Amino acid sequence: MPTLVIDRRTSVTETRGPARVPCPPRLLAWGTGLLVCLIAGGTAGHRWYAGPDRVAADFLSACREADTARIERLLEVSFRRSAPAGELPRLLRRLHERVPRTVHAEVSGPRSSGGLVTERDHHMVLVRFAGDSQAAREHRRFSLTLERGPDGAWRVAFMPTYTSLFTGLDGGQGAAFLDSAISQSLGRRASLVAGWRNRAPRSRGRK
Numbered sequence: 001m002p003t004l005v006i007d008r009r010t011s012v013t014e015t016r017g018p019a020r021v022p023c024p025p026r027l028l029a030w031g032t033g034l035l036v037c038l039i040a041g042g043t044a045g046h047r048w049y050a051g052p053d054r055v056a057a058d059f060l061s062a063c064r065e066a067d068t069a070r071i072e073r074l075l076e077v078s079f080r081r082s083a084p085a086g087e088l089p090r091l092l093r094r095l096h097e098r099v100p101r102t103v104h105a106e107v108s109g110p111r112s113s114g115g116l117v118t119e120r121d122h123h124m125v126l127v128r129f130a131g132d133s134q135a136a137r138e139h140r141r142f143s144l145t146l147e148r149g150p151d152g153a154w155r156v157a158f159m160p161t162y163t164s165l166f167t168g169l170d171g172g173q174g175a176a177f178l179d180s181a182i183s184q185s186l187g188r189r190a191s192l193v194a195g196w197r198n199r200a201p202r203s204r205g206r207k
Contacts, residue, residue: 052123052146052154053108059144059156060127064101068092071156076147079158082189091185095162095178098169102131106141121148122157135169142168 050058055074062070071092072080080088108125125144129135145160166174182190 050154052148053125055146055154055156056105056108056123056125056144060103060105063096063099063103066096066099066101068096071096074156075158076155077149083186084189087185091181094181094185095166098174098177099165100129100131100133100135100169102129102133102136104128104130105144122146123148123154129168140168 059071059074062068062074068089072088083091104127106126106128108123110120110123123146125146126141127144128139128141142164143160145157145164146154147157148154162178163175166178168174170177
């Protein structure tokens, strides 16, 4: 395209820049097709998942809103499969009646020991209770545990997270409440939940 230049005498002169060489249509079409194939080939067969901190933020947001349907979708698949049809929503509603609505994430990172990362498929988030709850006044916290599944998706590990949550809220009584709620809701399937154990005292039977 011609370039207009104004010289010192205010007269207008016209200069021309280097001529552009048009790209042949066939070459342009071939290059565009190759780029599309590379993009499609690079993404075919792959699914993209949210990172652990994003999943943790979604979980804590759902806890603040007591949105148990959303919480259920964020839990590990093995736990969801262990619950009889219709029981998991009821269990979550019962549990979250006791969970404070105000919580804040403080620190997060992969599971480590002595400063070294030991398990890259496990991610920990330290969560502080806030608001007007007694747990907040006593500066209590719990650990939110996330696990990366075989499909690459990060999900909330139920037993480690909820055991830490209810222990942080009410010590041993909180842990006992969790075990009792799981036992009543899942029945015999409670034994299928990884990390679950019934801490209730066993009946000794009749003498």
